[in-house]
Amino acid sequence: MPRLALRPLTLTSSLLLCACSVLPPETYTEQDKTDRIRFDRQMMYDQQEPVTHPISFYEAAARALKYNLDYRLKLMESALAADLRDLSSHEMLPQLVASAGLAGRSNDSGGTSVGIEDGEVSLRPSTSEERYRDLSGLGLSWSLLDFGVAYYRNQQKGDQVLMAEERRRKVAQNVLQDVRSAYWRALGAQRLLPEVDKLLARTRLALDSARQAETQGLLPRQQALAYQRALIDSVSLLNQRRQDLEFARAELAALMSLPSGSKMELADTPEPKLPILAQTIDNMEQIALENRPEIMEEWYRKRANQQDIKIAKAEMWPNVSLNWGYNYDSNQYLYNNHWSETGLQVSINLLKILRLPAIQNMEVSQKVTDDTRRVALSMAVLTQVRVGALRYNLAAQEVAFADESLRVDQSLLHYAQAARTSDQGSELEVIRSEGRYLLSRYQREAAYSQAQAAWGRLYNSVGLDVQPEAIAQHDIATLAQAIEYTIKKQENQALLTSNSGVPYALAD
Template sequence: MIGKASTLGRVLVLAGVTVVSGCAITPTDFSAADMNRINASDRQLAFAEMEPHGELISLEEAIARALKYNLDQRVRMLEQSLASGELEAGKYDMLPRLMASAGYSWRDNYGSRYSAPYTDPENLDTDLSTVDVSSEKTHETADLVLSWNLLDFGASYYTAKQNADKLLIANEKRRKAMHTLMQNVRTAYWRALAAEKLSERVGATIRDAEKALQDSVKLADERVRAPDESLRYQRNLLENLRLLESVERELASARIELANLIGLLPGTRFKLEEPAAHAKPLAVDVEQLEVRALVQNADLREQFFNARIAAQDTRKALLKLLPGISFEYGGYYDNDRYLIDEQWRAAGVKVSYNLFNLIAAPSRMKAAERNETLAEARRMALQMSVLTQVHLARHQYNDSLRQFGRADQIYQVDAQLEEVVRGRFQSNMVGEQARISANVTTILSELRRYQAMAKVQESLGRLQASIGLEPQLNSLDTTSLHELQGQIRGWLEQDVSEMVAMVNTPAEAEPAQ
């Protein structure tokens, strides 16, 4: 007995040392070489399937590239794919459990017991003739058991329904991300277009203004002009330089932002095609926009599904209050030679109930009902928020249209004034400062015109997002960039009023898949 205890002690010590040494895990940082390798691999994967761009990029191509190659958009698509996989995997949780197992058993002595009549455990007869052997030292076992729990089935059923709603929520989140991405691309495109059209003129005018400023300082030092006249002249030039530098600073980041949105590396060289700056006032009643938004707004649809998920949580809470009923049926095998039958089948039914559920039931039910009430309250609050969004987006769109029209008129007048001043300058009727001021005024007017159109595109995208309008596209994975570009072009050519009118009944409208 002492030898066996000593052996057992050594085994336990060895097992303890093994467990402790296995748990002694130290943090392992990434080396610079590993991070460079991973970054290079990620960059290669990110741009592996990207179609090369031409020298000129149109607005529809920019939107198509953003939808197809923008990395954030890819993340939303992968989230939707993950939700679809969870829905498919969750269906199998409703099946019964079919457990197969096999094993090998060993012990250092026979499993035996005394069969003498029981008198006193301390005075058992130790005659070996009264000892029965119940099992071999070594034997193999195997079994295949089918079990099914009614409560597990019910919980899995409601979980599967929740996973189905989560898939629809992922679809709505993808729609919302697509609305935001398209809105940002349209805004950034016009800002980058302004940078492309104006950067050369801004740079040339800055150089002319700096040269004129240097000449003015030189003339002031030589006392050619009166001091106050020279200082006023320099003040006007400095003010024009300040305005031009602010324009240059604002335009500098536009192309970088657009390149990031459409999936291109910063610094990629490309030119932009100026689209026709046409936008029509809304020719649809706000009531029609409200009806459309209450059915198709992505945020509101998401809350509808969240409320349904909360209702399923309430049913799952009710299910936990029921007794557990489980069924089991299986086949068993054991090659122990002391058994009369090596194979046998067994079945059983078991009912169990946690009596503490009677105490926890009221609080669980109240918590589930409050969760459902909260989800419904969020949905109702969001309905009012969506209606407010529709009215604000409609107002901002109409206002931005007016602002663009006014900015375009001012630009046309300033451009004509610049032509007049240029002609007078060539005829020596006005000085350098007047020509530079006219150039700066025209540049600022043209910049405000592009900015106004960017605001129009931004407000239009916000309006379309609020009422749930987006192009009906095929799968982005199987659609080529050229086909996607054609679909986007057709969508951009449609007027918002026409798109709303195309929906016969809001309830029949389906979101983009």
């Protein structure tokens, strides 16, 4: 009879499993895509302060740090790691389990007894259990082994929180470096684009005039073609420079996470003088080894890896379990329907002890690997500091050369304008001079922006932070002031002064 009763249940279960296995995957609809895009766009630009005035460098840095999605992602990862650590701390608590339920069967349970020596039945069949009963209980248990493993896991989660914080610091430093590089190129674009557009329009008009002169025979054909060739080269060069300038503005807007089509005007303030690097290379290397997020992250990773070793060793401990429970059973045949019970159990898996030599070897290998990885990274950091200092020194020299080139081309432009006549050759010379002058201005703006970018890479290579603790709690103006104060303070204390009093000179 029981076997017959199980057949319908088995058949029903099989049919349900077959039905679930043939269900097709559910694809997203066009409306789902539309809703997802609307939600993503809202997340991209939600609660951004509008741009109401020209943006300074420090305001651009503040907007990038506050609204940059990469930085916000790392911030959320840091918060998630902290939540996981808090969650893991609850695993060290004892287990307190409450239970309640019903128990029933189709017939009476019972039994009889037989003699051991003769095998004869000594009792008639009887039962001491009702068919249907109410059961409830409350049990408290604590395991020393589970507590030890949970403790080390919690310590590991704490190190992972610190690692996530170092990654957030690195993203913030990279964002500031990218903003420093893009801002000054975008400011140069804002200054030069109107003049480039005007010169392009004049050059195209002069090119049309040269073609008409060639067609009408006003100039010898070879001279007219040479004239057109020079104008076409000028237009091509100006177009290339114009594209570079446009890309700089687009890159800066993307770093600040501005919505597409937003008007962006930069504050055209006098250029700050390039900082003078007066720190010794040894001091800068020391600062980098103390502050670089990558090195700190590797250091925390080593400690987190050591927790895995401790967990493996803890699993070989004898396990001590303490148990206490309170139970209730409605069975009327019981003499005591309520009772409590306690227990103490000590157990050990003897075969796990065989893992001890392998664990010890792994501990040594893990330590050597972590130290080697950190030392290799430290060496790369020192190389970045040295190369960054050299690059900045060369970039500063390039700015001086660009200033001299700009001065010469400006003088040539003034001479060509003063010597202008009514013939086309003179007009061509003026356009050429204006083109060279604009090109020199572009090269000067590019050299200055490259010097600022080199300074940003050097600043980044020593691992200095610029942002306050809670970026989300500040508006753009307050955050920009905090960033400006921090940058100037750290530059003066860390990069522009030398503890030994001897400046670090890279080149004569």
